[in-house]
Amino acid sequence: MADIFAKQVSPVIRVITGAGPRPLYQAVEARDGEASLDGVRVVMAACNDYLGLAGDPRVAAAASQAIARYGASCSGSRLIGGTLPLHEELEARLATFLGCEAALVTTTGFQANLALTPLFGRGDIVFSDMSNHASLVDAIRAGWADRRPYRHSDMEHLEHKLAAADPDAAKAIVTDGLFSVEGDLCRLPELAELARRFEARLVVDGAHDIGLLGAGGRGVAEHFSLPNAVDLYTGTFSKCFGSVGGVIAGPAAVIQFLRYTARSAIFSASLPPASVAAAIAALDIIVSEPERRTRVFELSRRVHCGLRTLGFDIGGSFSPIVPVHIGGNDLCGRMWQEVLQEGVFTSMFGAPAVPEGQALIRLSLQATHTDEHITHILDAFAAAGRRLGLIPAAAPLASPRPPADTDEVVAASAR
Structure with missing residues (x-):
């Protein structure tokens, strides 16, 4: 047997x-x-702490102070008893930083991407770069949408797939901003133009570029001077923010919908106070240095x-x-x-x-x-x-x- x-x-x-x-x-x-x-x-040379903030004394001090005040864990999900004023402060700060209406903080970056799943319903179509992070792949697989991968950064291939899709279907293009293995950028100007032409939403995982790219560290959209090109961001605090945790940022109505439907956020213990405080301190440094x-x-x-x-x-x-x-x-x-x-x-x-x-x-x-x-x-x-x-x-x-x-x-x- x-x-x-x-x-x-x-x-x-x-x-x-x-x-x-x-x-x-x-x-x-x-x-x-x-x-x-x-x-x-x-x-x-195998650490993604690009800005060197994980060991910064100011980040460590903020984490220590949060533990002294709130303890080591919230011992509950964000939905039930696990939300602190710190979580709300970080969400508000990140929304402003990224130029979005609202943000949702999750326990990991992987969970932030998994939280996208409720958006991918029956009859929808998701176009995904074949070099996207595994967490994006899993989020799309877990949904009910029709999955249509396109060759890495091949805009002609993506355009062909978009043109062949049902024009009345709800569509999303999902991509990493800065790809984590090859170190190359998504072709955001072309992606934005295709999204506009075929009436698709553009979702960008900024795990490796938020904090790193752009004059203010706001990521790939700022790098290309296209602040309104991205409809929804996801990201993580485990790279440039020297902490751990994840974020989804975008329209307030979308974030509100995900707060009550994203299983990876609802059924996970919330981000610990020390990690939240460390991310807030890191954000200050990203802006000022x-x-x-x-x-x-x-x-x-x-x-x-x-x-x-x-x-x-x-x-x-x-x-x-x-x-x-x-x-x-x-x-x-x-x-x-x-x-x-x-x-x-x-x-x-x-x-x-x-x-x-x-x-x-x-x-x-x-x-x-x-x-x-x-x-x-x-x-x-x-x-x-x-x-x-x-x-x-x-x-x-x-x-x-x-x-x-x-x-x-x-x-x-x-x-």
């Missing part, structure tokens, strides 16, 4: 979770661009140029998310180990998380990385890549100029 417990993880997972340091579920103590791994100090954004993009440009000069393929990234394309899972796993031996902890993405034969190592850069950290990262990839024959034995004499959009992002973040 079949046993429901007989399932096993894939051979790839079994290999990379074996003995010794591993890229998955590895215990690390990280702060300010460094980490301790089994007592050894390494450069931490734009130099953090300038710094992380300057470091990003240096890493992009350095890796390309060495001969690595980093795709179309211009952000602090830097994919280093390696190839097969086994080779990528060896490269991850070699880079770690050089003192740099990174993330590894292999099949099935990425297509077969397209495994990569992802770097996540932080404003708290020093110039010495960046030199260490580049030296580590140079040494490891040459040992494995992935790059030439010697670097070329001239460094390639970074793509124009890199300069544009740095300039925009400095304004």
Whole structure:
């Protein structure tokens, strides 16, 4: 008789979770661009704390004060007994920050995206970028709408699917703002034009771009100077806000509807007071210290140029998310180990998380990385890549100029 417990993880997972340091579920103590791994100090390049606020004393103090006043947990859902004045303050602050009528704070960013599910009803059609985060994929699958994925950032493919859809059906285009693996931006101007032309709502997950992109840190819409292009935002506090939690922001009527229908919000314990207070403190810093954004993009440009000069393929990234394309899972796993031996902890993405034969190592850069950290990262990839024959034995004499959009992002973040 079949046993429901007989399932096993894939051979790839079994290999990379074996003995010794591993890229998955590895215990690390990280702060300010460094980490301790089994007592050894390494450069931490696998943390999405882009602005370096998770360890900021002001953020930590706000969390500590909230615990002293409210305790460690609300021990209830937002719907029943789990809403504090802090939650309402954060919602109001985020709505104003994003230029929206209202916002709903959830316990995680994943739950914020799952909270979209009630919007996707029978007869509706949802068009989703094929590189969207898993939480968006799950939210759409959990709904009753007709799911129509389009190739990553392929606007012609999306236009074809929109044109073929029932013109009378309610429609939504759902996309990440800044994609979490490749580090590239959604094509918001074209998405907004298609949404307008085909009368679809545009939903953007700003998990990686809210706080990071735009002169004021308001994300991809501000970056493209299209403040009214996005109908509904989702986001998380686990990246630029140095905390944990999620948010949905948009029209007041939509947010009110989701407050009473989104199962991931209704049936989850509310965001703890410390996390709420930390997010509020981080928002203050995001607004008042734009130099953090300038710094992380300057470091990003240096890493992009350095890796390309060495001969690595980093795709179309211009952000602090830097994919280093390696190839097969086994080779990528060896490269991850070699880079770690050089003192740099990174993330590894292999099949099935990425297509077969397209495994990569992802770097996540932080404003708290020093110039010495960046030199260490580049030296580590140079040494490891040459040992494995992935790059030439010697670097070329001239460094390639970074793509124009890199300069544009740095300039925009400095304004």
